Amino acid sequence: MSVALADRLDDATRDESSLRRFLDGLPGVDQVGLEQRxxxxxxxxxxxxxxxxxxxxxxxxxxxxxxxxxxxRGAVRSLCAKAVRPDPQRPDTPSVAAVCVYPDxxxxxxxxxxxxxxxxxxxATAFPSGRSNRAVKLADTALAVESGAAEVDMVIDRGAFLExxxxxxxxxxxxxxxxxxxxxxxxxxxxxxxxxxxxxxxASWLALLAGGDVIKTSTGKVSPxxxxxxxxxxxxxxxxxYEATGEPRGVKAAGGxxxxxxxxxxxxxxxxxxxxxxxxxxLFRFGASSLLNDLLLQxxxxxxxxxxxxxxxxx
Amino acid sequence: MPxxxxxxxxxxxxxxxxxxxxxxxxxxxxxxxxxxxxxxxxPATGEVLAEVSTVASSDVDSAxxxxxxxxxxxWSPMPGAERAKYIYRIARLIQERARExxxxxxxxxxxxxxxSRDADIPTAAAxxxxxxxxxxxxxxxxxxxxxxxxxxxxxVAGQVxxxxxxxxxxxxxxxxxxxxxNTVVLKxxxxxxxxxxxxxxxxxxxxxxxxxxxxxPGAGDVGEMLVTHPGIDKVAxxxxxxxxxxxxxxxxxxRTRLTLELGGKAxxxxxxxxxxxxxxxxxxxxxxxxxxxVCCAGSRLLVQESVADEVLAKLRARVETLRLGxxxxxxxxxxxxxxxxxxxxxxxxxxxxxxxxxQRWTSSCPVPEKGYFFAPTVFSGVESSMRxxxxxxxxxxxxxxxxxxxxxxxxxxxxxxxxxxAGVWTEKGSRILWLSNALRAGxxxxxTFNRFDPSAPFGGYKESGFGREGGRSGLAAYLKGAxxxxx
Numbered sequence: 154m155s156v157a158l159a160d161r162l163d164d165a166t167r168d169e170s171s172l173r174r175f176l177d178g179l180p181g182v183d184q185v186g187l188e189q190r191x192x193x194x195x196x197x198x199x200x201x202x203x204x205x206x207x208x209x210x211x212x213x214x215x216x217x218x219x220x221x222x223x224x225x226r227g228a229v230r231s232l233c234a235k236a237v238r239p240d241p242q243r244p245d246t247p248s249v250a251a252v253c254v255y256p257d258x259x260x261x262x263x264x265x266x267x268x269x270x271x272x273x274x275x276x277a278t279a280f281p282s283g284r285s286n287r288a289v290k291l292a293d294t295a296l297a298v299e300s301g302a303a304e305v306d307m308v309i310d311r312g313a314f315l316e317x318x319x320x321x322x323x324x325x326x327x328x329x330x331x332x333x334x335x336x337x338x339x340x341x342x343x344x345x346x347x348x349x350x351x352x353x354x355x356a357s358w359l360a361l362l363a364g365g366d367v368i369k370t371s372t373g374k375v376s377p378x379x380x381x382x383x384x385x386x387x388x389x390x391x392x393x394x395y396e397a398t399g400e401p402r403g404v405k406a407a408g409g410x411x412x413x414x415x416x417x418x419x420x421x422x423x424x425x426x427x428x429x430x431x432x433x434x435x436l437f438r439f440g441a442s443s444l445l446n447d448l449l450l451q452x453x454x455x456x457x458x459x460x461x462x463x464x465x466x467x468x
Numbered sequence: 469m470p471x472x473x474x475x476x477x478x479x480x481x482x483x484x485x486x487x488x489x490x491x492x493x494x495x496x497x498x499x500x501x502x503x504x505x506x507x508x509x510x511p512a513t514g515e516v517l518a519e520v521s522t523v524a525s526s527d528v529d530s531a532x533x534x535x536x537x538x539x540x541x542x543w544s545p546m547p548g549a550e551r552a553k554y555i556y557r558i559a560r561l562i563q564e565r566a567r568e569x570x571x572x573x574x575x576x577x578x579x580x581x582x583x584s585r586d587a588d589i590p591t592a593a594a595x596x597x598x599x600x601x602x603x604x605x606x607x608x609x610x611x612x613x614x615x616x617x618x619x620x621x622x623x624v625a626g627q628v629x630x631x632x633x634x635x636x637x638x639x640x641x642x643x644x645x646x647x648x649x650n651t652v653v654l655k656x657x658x659x660x661x662x663x664x665x666x667x668x669x670x671x672x673x674x675x676x677x678x679x680x681x682x683x684x685p686g687a688g689d690v691g692e693m694l695v696t697h698p699g700i701d702k703v704a705x706x707x708x709x710x711x712x713x714x715x716x717x718x719x720x721x722x723r724t725r726l727t728l729e730l731g732g733k734a735x736x737x738x739x740x741x742x743x744x745x746x747x748x749x750x751x752x753x754x755x756x757x758x759x760x761x762v763c764c765a766g767s768r769l770l771v772q773e774s775v776a777d778e779v780l781a782k783l784r785a786r787v788e789t790l791r792l793g794x795x796x797x798x799x800x801x802x803x804x805x806x807x808x809x810x811x812x813x814x815x816x817x818x819x820x821x822x823x824x825x826x827q828r829w830t831s832s833c834p835v836p837e838k839g840y841f842f843a844p845t846v847f848s849g850v851e852s853s854m855r856x857x858x859x860x861x862x863x864x865x866x867x868x869x870x871x872x873x874x875x876x877x878x879x880x881x882x883x884x885x886x887x888x889x890a891g892v893w894t895e896k897g898s899r900i901l902w903l904s905n906a907l908r909a910g911x912x913x914x915x916t917f918n919r920f921d922p923s924a925p926f927g928g929y930k931e932s933g934f935g936r937e938g939g940r941s942g943l944a945a946y947l948k949g950a951x952x953x954x955x
Binding site for chain 1: 470471472473474475476477582586741742743744745746747749750778789798799895915916
C-alpha cells in the first residue's frame with residue numbers, strides 16, 4: 154500500500170469531517186468484478202493433505218455459538234465440553250477457538266472453560282439489533298467483561314451508519330473498546346443490512362480505525378449473513394490496514410457457513426486475499442454452530458476412508 | 469513451504485480419450501490426407517500427444533468440392549428451421565462431451581483446465597446455441613431489401629483459425645456460417661488440431677449432412693491453399709496481422725469476401741477513481757488469462773500517476789499468488805506456453821524490454837523444468853517507443869505506462885497500429901462513455917475485461933482487422949449484400 158494511505162490514516166480520525174472525507178475517499182467496489190473473483194476463487198480444488206490441514210485449521214477457528222432466548226446453563230456447559238473436545242473418540246481433534254454466548258451466560262461458560270485453551274466470547278451492546286442507548290450498551294459490555302469474557306462481539310449502530318453519522322458509530326466503538334479493557338473486541342458490521350459492498354468497505358475501515366481487533370460480518374440473525382464476496386471486501390480491508398500500519402487485525406465470518414466445503418472456500422479466500430499469515434485462529438474465525446459437526450464428519454471420513462453416521466458425534 | 473499448500477488436484481487425462489492418430493474430415497468421413505503427417509505436442513511436457521494426417525492440395529480440392537455440393541444440394545435449400553435443429557444438436561453434443569473436450573484442449577494447447585472447463589468449451593457451446601436461434605429468423609434480421617428479397621448465403625467459406633482458443637475460434641467461425649446457410653472448410657492451427665477433429669466426430673454424431681463441415685489439418689501452406697482456392701466464396705481468418713496482410717494481398721482483385729481478426733496491443737486504462745481491487749483483478753485477467761495468448765489481451769496497462777505506485781504494489785502482490793504449472797491441475801492459474809517457437813518469441817521480446825531500459829519484475833513462482841513455461845512478468849517504466857509497448861508479445865508479459873490527464877491516456881492508448889480492444893476503469897460513468905468513443909478499438913470494456921458473449925459483436929479497427937463476429941453484425945459477414953453497408 155502506498156505511503157499516501159498511511160498519511161491519510163493519521164488524519165482520518167481527527168474529527169468527524171475528516172473521518173467522512175477518508176471513508177468517502179476509499180476506492181469503490183465493483184460488484185460484478187468482486188463477485189466474479191469470489192466465485193473464481195471458490196473453484197479451487199482442495200484435496201488430500203491440504204484438505205486434512207484445512208479441516209483441522211477450520212475446527213481451530215470456530216467460535217462455537219449459541220445465541221437463543223431458550224439457552225440454558227446446562228446447554229452452555231455441554232457446548233463448552235464439546236468446544237474443548239469436539240470429537241471425544243478422536244482425542245487428536247483440535248479444540249475450537251471460543252464459545253460464543255449471551256452476556257448473562259458468560260459466567261457459566263467461563264466456569265466451564267477455566268483451565269482450557271478455549272476462550273469465552275460474549276455478544277454485547279444490545280445484540281443483535283443494537284437498538285438501545287450508549288449507557289445500556291456499555292453496561293451490557295461491562296456485564297460480559299465482569300463475567301470473565303475474553304472476547305466481546307459488539308454490533309455497530311447500523312441506523313447511524315446508514316444515516317451517515319459516521320462519527321457516532323466511531324465514538325461508540327471507541328467507548329466499547331475502552332469498556333472491554335483487556336478483552337478482545339470484535340465489531341459486527343451486520344453486512345446484510347449495509348446493502349452495498351461500498352458500505353461494507355466503509356464500515357470495515359470505520360471499525361478498524363476505532364480500534365476493533367476483529368471485524369465480523371454478521372450477527373447470524375439477519376439474512377444474508379456471511380457471504381464470500383463480503384468476506385473478500387473485509388479481508389482486503391485488514392490487508393490494506395496492515396500494509397499501512399503494520400498492525401494485523403482479524404476477520405470473523407459468521408452465519409450461513411454450514412459445510413466443510415464452504416469453510417474451505419473461506420480459507421482459500423483468506424489465503425489468497427489477505428495472505429497466509431491470516432490463517433490462524435487469532436486472525437480469522439468462523440462464527441458457527443452446525444459447521445463444527447460437518448467438519449468432524451469430514452475429518453473422520455478422511456481418516457477412515459468412509460463416512461460415519463452423525464450419531465457418533467455429541468449434540 | 470507455504471502454510472496452506474494445495475495438494476495437486478489433477479483432472480484425469482484419460483477423459484480426453486486421446487487417440488494415437490487423427491485424420492482429416494472431408495465429405496462427412498475421416499480420410500487420410502496426402503500431406504506429411506504432423507505431430508502435435510503436449511506443451512506442458514514437450515511430449516508427442518498424437519500424430520495427425522495433414523492434407524495436400526488435392527485433398528483441399530475434394531474438401532471444397534464436397535462443401536460446394538453440400539451447399540448447392542442440401543444446406544442452402546434447407547429451411548432455416550431445419551438447419552437450426554442440426555446446430556442445436558451440435559451445441560448439445562458439445563455440452564455432453566464438454567469434459568472430454570476441455571481435457572483434450574488443455575492437453576493440446578497447454579491452457580489451464582479451469583479455463584478450458586469454465587470458459588472455452590461452455591462459450592463454444594453458447595455460440596452454437598446462439599446462432600442456431602438465428603437460422604430461421606434471418607429474413608427478419610434486418611438484412612432483407614426490397615429488390616433482392618431475403619438475404620442469401622455466400623457459398624463455401626474457407627476458414628483459418630489460430631491456436632490460442634482452438635475450439636472456441638472454431639465455434640466463432642463455423643456457427644454463424646452454418647446458421648446463414650453456408651458450408652465450410654476449416655483449417656485448425658498446426659499445433660492444436662485435436663479438438664477440431666473431435667468436433668468433426670460431433671458433426672457425424674449430429675448426422676450433419678456430409679460436406680457441410682470439412683476439417684483440413686495442416687500448416688501455413690494448407691492455409692494458403694485454402695484461402696486462395698478458386699472454389700471458395702468467403703475467407704475468414706483469425707491470426708497474426710502479418711499473415712492477415714498476406715491474405716488480403718492475395719485476395720485483392722478477386723471476388724472472394726474477406727474478414728480478418730488479427731493482432732492487438734490493448735490498453736487497459738486505470739483512473740485514480742477506479743474500484744482498485746477489482747481493477748487489479750481485471751488487469752490480471754486481461755493479461756494473464758490463457759497465458760496472455762489472447763489477441764485482445766490488455767497487454768498495455770495505462771495507470772494514472774496518482775495511483776500508479778499503489779496499483780503496481782497491489783498488482784505485484786496479486787500476481788505473486790498466481791499458480792503456474794500443470795495445465796490439468798484444477799488449481800493452476802497459468803498453464804504452458806503453446807509452443808517452443810512462441811516461448812522463444814516471448815523471451816526475445818522480454819530481453820528487448822530489459823535492453824531498452826524498462827524495469828522487469830517477474831513472479832517468484834516455481835517454473836516446471838519440463839515443458840514450455842514463462843513466469844508472469846510486469847514491466848514498469850515502459851515508454852511508447854519500446855518494442856514491448858508496440859509489438860504484440862502474446863505471452864504473460866504486461867507493459868505498464870503512466871498518464872496524468874485523460875487526454876494523455878487517450879493519446880497513449882491510441883498510439884498503436886492495432887485497435888482490437890481496450891479497457892477503462894473508473895467509477896465515473898460519463899468518463900466511460902467519453903473514453904469509449906475516443907478509444908479506437910472494436911471492443912471497449914468498462915470495469916471488466918475479457919468478457920465474451922455470442923450476442924456481442926467482436927472485431928477490430930486499423931491493423932486488428934475488419935468484419936465482426938458474434939451478434940447480428942456477425943451474420944452480415946456470411947450473407948450476400950449484408951456487409952456492403954452499415955449494419
